[in-house]
Amino acid sequence: MQRRLIPKLCGVVLSLALAGGCTLLNAPPIAHISASILSGESPLLVAFDASASYDSDGRIVAYRWSFGDGTTAQGLQVDHIFAPASATTYTVTLEVEDNSGAIGTMQQSIEVRRAPAPGNNAPFARFTFDPTHGDGPLFVQFDAALSSDVDGEIELYAWDFGDGTTGSGLQIAHTYNPVASTNFPATLTVYDDDGASRSTTAIVSVYVEEIVPFDGPTAEFTASDPEKVYESTQLPEIPSLFRVTFTPEGSVAAPGHEIEVYIWNFGDGESATLQTDDAIVHTYRSSAPTHTFVASLTVVDDQGLQDSVVVNITVVND
């Protein structure tokens, strides 16, 4: 794909591009892993399902799995057995490929605990937390004192706060600070002195006042870091190519209204008009050591009201 010449029409005649006539505007597929279980004792059988993966402008032609234990598989649905001798967390990677050769990936952690020693009873995990809900930022104190082990002692209290952070200890405090109202699954895992463990999960609800525009729409977007998809060895005669994915994330219409048109100006003379909030990929050409393009998004709602926002895109030829 990197070596393919860019059709001159690409990006100019967007309708052609959207109809599939322009490979450079191909949207990569989105990979999605559903796992039947996320943690358990060794050996652990996990059924993986990639059915929720999709390609917005084509179809997925390959599903490739890497289980993090040196083994791989292909297919929409695959079973895998993790059989470590000691507790291990595996990172499972799903790679999907669309009919234009673009790749999407997702990763999922699978935690496999050591099988319990014969005759040992696994400990019970139980915790209290206060408050259980409230406005963010929310300071929550967790207490695992109600956990127990009938034939031994608990040696480790491991916490996963459900927001990507973890901690350990009998008692622990955590502050939740989401950007939108969220139910966080807080999980306590206790390990006994024979290595057996059990987990329990409870929900912490944190509320954030939603910011909605008064009457017109609000334009917002995000841009990926430029990916150099063609590195020119003959600068400045031949430019390098940089690919950027734009997503109208955060663009919202006023209550009771809808955004009908998304007008993208990429800052290099090219533009695109979409009637959906789909992400769009644009390829920049640059021969300069660094070049900043001013990209903008204008959204227009069903009342004809509009809003615009700009973001600087800087590409670098090293």
Ligand SMILES: [Ca+2]
């Ligand atoms: Ca595609």
Ligand SMILES: [Ca+2]
């Ligand atoms: Ca025990």
